[in-house]
Amino acid sequence: MEYVKAFLVGGAICALVQILLDCTKLMPGRVMVILVCTGVFLGALGIYEPFAEWAGAGAGVPLTGFGNVLFKGVKDAIDKEGFLGIFKGGFTASAVGISSALIFSYIASWFFNPKMKS
Amino acid sequence: MGNDKNVDVSKVVREKDTKTRNENYNQYVNQITPKNSLPKNMIGAFLVGGIICTIGQFFTNYYMSMGADKEAAKSYNTITLVFLSILLTGIGIYQKIAKFGGAGTLVPITGFANSVAAPAVEYKKEGHVFGIGVNIFTIxxxxxxxxxxxxxxxxxxxxxxxxxxxx
Amino acid sequence: MPENKNLNNKSKMIGKQSLLFNSPPYIIGASSITGKKEGEGPLGHLFDAVIEDPLIGKETWEEAESEFMKQAAEKAIQKAGLTNKDIRYLLAGDLLGQLIATSFGIAELNIPFFGLFGACSTIGEAMSIGSILIDGGFADKVLAITSSHFAGAEKQFRYPLDYGNQRPYSASWTVTGSGAVVLSKNNSNDGGAIRVKGITTGKIVDFGIKDPMNMGAAMAPAACDTIKSHMEDFGLEAQHYDKIITGDLGYVGSDILIDLLKEHNIDISSNHMDCGKEIFDQESQDTHAGGSGCACSAVTFTGYVLKQLQEGTWKRVLFLPTGSLHSKVSYNEGNTMPGIAHAVIVEAE
Missing domain, CATH: 1.20.5 (Single alpha-helices involved in coiled-coils or other helix-helix interfaces)
Structure with missing residues (x-):
């Protein structure tokens, strides 16, 4: 059941974003920003977390989930450390995603070369 | 979007005001430019995005079954997906999936990883600092x-x- | 100082923006070197060389493009039966910032050089200025050359090659390769002569298109303006030419051009050809709106059009490379994409 939910919810979010891509000429970079900010916003409103609880990876893997985690990190840090938490929580929460992307990408650049499309 | 008014090309050629002419021309271009099929793209995005999220669910469950708590399992899942995405980018497969999957490869965290790996590989020839270092975050x-x-x-x-x- | 013996000093200027040469320069050599995908296209068998390796043995895309240009230059000079020393001026340009493909490609040739930027219209610009230099008596032999490379253009204008994205239908495919033309005061070919009779220099025309994935739409109004001015300046009908050959409008831009010209009562639907539509097979090569880039019109002209003129299939063509004069900076700053098109009259005698 959780796999079905993950497939359907994740798929549905992607299909909706495809409409945004095809109908607005928004460049992918902008769409990624919109997704993360939407996740942060929905997280702050307390909507995304219950949704993610229900949908599992279907809500966690898309970048909206990344945004939600960002806000959750800020909120938890504020609860724990007060004012400093506002500055600390975001990077703490996103550390795993960003660090792994940076580290693996840098290592990848040692081994791989850009490939001509055909 | 949504302007269904049919703009004839004569409204472009005969229009004297540059601003109105340009608006008419953009509308006319919009009408005559064939579009990719949206339903087809949406199906691609749905399938590919859905599958990536299902794989994410699988890894999360797997790491939990290995004894990680839920938050840790999600983090391990992120690392795994990012790693796989960058590996597939390096060997030239992620781009091919993206051609079919569109938003399905862009929206998941794997799309974020692809957007970091692609410039890292592309700009290596311009050096470690000013090539990879500066450009790794371009997207x-x-x-x-x-x-x-x-x-x-x-x-x-x-x-x-x-x-x-x-x- | 020797006296100017040129008594034939009547004006070469025609109409508002055209020239008719007194002694039209001859095209005595031409070359086309392309990448693999172009070689697999409908015109593949016509090119002088098709190079499988996209890096052509070099380290980077930029160096590879320079190598394409160098090989095309050498081939054209050799086919004209000349050596580098015989060439008075080299007129060249490409799409990369500050024309680095050109500078590094032709440095070794040791030929006096003018760098040109006309985006994808560069070969038209180079042939125009080259012909002016020859007819004006400022040069006897000129090499006009340009290049583009799919990977270098993607890297500079769009995304890193390994980035996953979908291309819209209106997007074009940058041609990898280089095309060169040797213009000469005298004909050295034994067979028939092919001459540049005149030119119409394009103005910058901007109809407010901002979508870099639809360059055909940005350039079509410029092509329309140049063709219209050409017909007015020379007092001609479109049917005067066996072919009116645009550079890289592609499928979308070509339809627009025909539409726009009809509004000016010029019908080119029967004799129009677009290099961007010819160079790839849209269906099997997945090239969407067609080919683009400096090399698109250059290699199609040197590989295909010139052969048609040599073989007598066509007698007289209007060659009209088109360019979109935008950059990544101008796009990010919200600017439109101005277009340009330079027309060159090429006739077989």
Whole structure:
């Protein structure tokens, strides 16, 4: 059941974003920003977390989930450390995603070369 | 979007006012430019995005079954997906999936990873510092900036409301 | 100082923006070197060389493009039966910032050089200025050359090659390769002569298109303006030419051009050809709106059009490379994409 939910919810979010891509000429970079900010916003409103609880990876893997985690990190840090938490929580929460992307990408650049499309 | 008014090309050629002419021309171009099929693209995005999320669910469950708590399992899942995405980018497969999957490869965290790996590989010839170092965030940088900034703004509001005992 | 013996000093200027040469320069050599995908296209068998390796043995895309240009230059000079020393001026340009493909490609040739930027219209610009230099008596032999490379253009204008994205239908495919033309005061070919009779220099025309994935739409109004001015300046009908050959409008831009010209009562639907539509097979090569880039019109002209003129299939063509004069900076700053098109009259005698 959780796999079905993950497939359907994740798929549905992607299909909706495809409409945004095809109908607005928004460049992918902008769409990624919109997704993360939407996740942060929905997280702050307390909507995304219950949704993610229900949908599992279907809500966690898309970048909206990344945004939600960002806000959750800020909120938890504020609860724990007060004012400093506002500055600390975001990077703490996103550390795993960003660090792994940076580290693996840098290592990848040692081994791989850009490939001509055909 | 949504302007269904049919713009004839004569309205472009005969129009004297440059601004109106350009508006008419853009509408006319919009009409005559064939579009990719949206339903087909949406199906591609749905399938590919759905499958990536299902794989994410699988890894999360797997790491939990190995004894990780739920939050840790999600983090391990992120690392795994990012790793796989960058590996597939390096060997030239992620791009091929993206051609079919569109938003299905862009929206998941794997799309973020692809956007970091692609410039890292592309700019290696321009050096480690000014090539890879500077360009690695060309696509993903805005995501991090606005993610951090928006969560900071909303965190600040949360902090103030908390001080005021509203929350 | 020797006296100017040129008594034939009547004006070469025609109409508002055209020239008719007194002694039209001859095209005595031409070359086309392309990448693999172009070689697999409908015109593949016509090119002088098709190079499988996209890096052509070099380290970077930029160096590879320079190598394409160098090989095309050498081939054209050799086919004209000349050596580098015989060439008075080299007129060249490409799409990369500050024309680095050109500078590094032709440095070794040791030929006096003018760098040109006309985006994808560069070969038209180079042939125009080259012909002016020859007819004006400022040069006897000129090499006009340009290049583009799919990977270098993607890297500079769009995304890193390994980035996963979908291309809209209106997007074009940058041609990898280089095309060169040797213009000469005298004909050295034994067979029939092919001459540049005149030119119409394009103005910058901007109809407010901002979508870099639809360059055909940005350039079509410029092509329309140049063709219209050409017909007015020379007092001609479109049917005067066996072919009116645009550079890289592609499928979308070509339809627009025909539409726009009809509004000016010029019908080119029967004799129009677009290099961007010819160079790839849209269906099997997945090239969407067609080919683009400096090399698109250059190699189609040197590989295909010139052969048709040599073989007598066509007698007289209007060659009209088109360019979109935008950059990544101008796009990010919200600017439109101005277009340009330079027309060159090429006739077989």
């Amino acid at each position: 993903a940088g805005p995501v991090i900036l606005y993610g951090i900034f928006s969560s900071w703004v909303l965190g600040l509001i949360y902090y103030i409301l908390k001080q005021l005992d509203v929350m």
